[in-house]
Amino acid sequence: xxxxxxxxxxxxxxxxxxxxxxxxxxxxxxxxxxxxxxxxxxxxxxxxxxxxxxxxxxxxxxxxxxxxxxxxxxxxxxxxxxxxxxxxxxxxxxxxxxxxxxxxxxxxxxxxxxxxxxxxxxxxxxxxxxxxxxxxxxxxxxxxxxxxxxxxxx
Amino acid sequence: xxxxxxxxxxxxxxxxxxxxxxxxxxxxxxxxxxxxxxxxxxxxxxxxxxxxxxxxxxxxxxxxxxxxxxxxxxxxxxxxxxxxxxxxxxxxxxxxxxxxxxxxxxxxxxxxxxxxxxxxxxxxxxxxxxxxxxxxxxxxxxxxxxxxxxxxxx
DNA sequence: TATTGTTATACTCTATAACTATA
DNA sequence: TATAGTTATAGAGTATAACAATA
Numbered sequence: 001x002x003x004x005x006x007x008x009x010x011x012x013x014x015x016x017x018x019x020x021x022x023x024x025x026x027x028x029x030x031x032x033x034x035x036x037x038x039x040x041x042x043x044x045x046x047x048x049x050x051x052x053x054x055x056x057x058x059x060x061x062x063x064x065x066x067x068x069x070x071x072x073x074x075x076x077x078x079x080x081x082x083x084x085x086x087x088x089x090x091x092x093x094x095x096x097x098x099x100x101x102x103x104x105x106x107x108x109x110x111x112x113x114x115x116x117x118x119x120x121x122x123x124x125x126x127x128x129x130x131x132x133x134x135x136x137x138x139x140x141x142x143x144x145x146x147x148x149x150x151x152x153x154x
Numbered sequence: 155x156x157x158x159x160x161x162x163x164x165x166x167x168x169x170x171x172x173x174x175x176x177x178x179x180x181x182x183x184x185x186x187x188x189x190x191x192x193x194x195x196x197x198x199x200x201x202x203x204x205x206x207x208x209x210x211x212x213x214x215x216x217x218x219x220x221x222x223x224x225x226x227x228x229x230x231x232x233x234x235x236x237x238x239x240x241x242x243x244x245x246x247x248x249x250x251x252x253x254x255x256x257x258x259x260x261x262x263x264x265x266x267x268x269x270x271x272x273x274x275x276x277x278x279x280x281x282x283x284x285x286x287x288x289x290x291x292x293x294x295x296x297x298x299x300x301x302x303x304x305x306x307x308x
Numbered sequence: 309t310a311t312t313g314t315t316a317t318a319c320t321c322t323a324t325a326a327c328t329a330t331a
Numbered sequence: 332t333a334t335a336g337t338t339a340t341a342g343a344g345t346a347t348a349a350c351a352a353t354a
Contacts, residue, residue: 015296126171140290152178224346250353252313
């Protein structure tokens with residue numbers, strides 16, 4: 001009758017992954033917001049700086065897809081970043097429909113300052129975990145987030 | 155000049171936690187949705203079943219706070235669950251403003267069936283991780299999700 | 309008056325559709 | 332005609348404010 005505990009009234013061995021991961025993600029985002037606000041950056045703007053620092057992009061559509069954003073919502077973000085001199089945004093000479101996107105030196109500086117502040121906080125949080133769990137957590141997290149959404153769902 | 159790699163152009167050692175956790179959460183939720191849909195349950199309805207199975211609640215406000223939902227959005231969910239006979243929802247005789255909430259036997263059955271299906275999928279995902287990382291991941295996740303949002307942010 | 313539940317409303321984020329310009 | 336970018340619009344999810352019943 002109780003060979004499989006999940007069939008009985010007893011609580012399951014662990015909460016669902018989503019029930020732990022989603023609230024954790026919300027809390028991590030909430031912890032980032034003050035840092036971003038201090039640099040007057042929206043969350044998506046920060047995502048843009050990170051992506052363009054890793055690699056310049058050939059078009060806004062490519063950038064949108066790379067960071068999982070909608071291309072229409074990116075426009076205001078890019079307007080702001082370009083106006084503040086954090087990114088370059090110029091028509092591709094070989095196809096003037098597309099916009100070549102890259103980070104300026106100032107954009108790189110801001111990106112680095114923000115990420116340092118964010119990861120400093122994160123390290124204080126991770127320091128509360130036992131060393132072995134901490135390493136396993138980070139490795140598993142990087143492995144899982146490298147899988148495509150399709151693989152995670154299958 | 156390059157004693158601290160974060161000050162230079164080189165990429166940082168790891169992505170920000172939120173940048174890994176939030177998309178992972180989204181993917182996990184997306185993986186749950188087909189299971190929930192098969193049982194004709196909304197995500198919040200499932201959260202209600204889980205919470206009430208753990209412990210009956212003295213009021214809708216208490217339930218809302220316990221699962222991190224807005225009390226106004228819970229109402230339609232509770233209407234549906236009560237109508238389908240998955241929960242009991244009766245005025246507290248000692249304070250008829252409040253509604254006593256608890257799971258019916260059928261509600262418990264549904265909760266167990268859904269969670270089994272969900273965790274079955276999750277186990278297949280976790281099986282892709284090395285055993286040590288998997289254990290560290292789950293332990294760290296449970297530890298972090300037990301911290302309050304305030305602690306995570308501080 | 310304070311609290312529980314409810315309804316109505318507004319706001320944010322996101323996705324869809326229509327328009328301009330280049331090709 | 333097809334594509335990149337832009338603008339305008341609509342939808343989902345969420346939070347806020349006002350209301351009715353009970354204490």
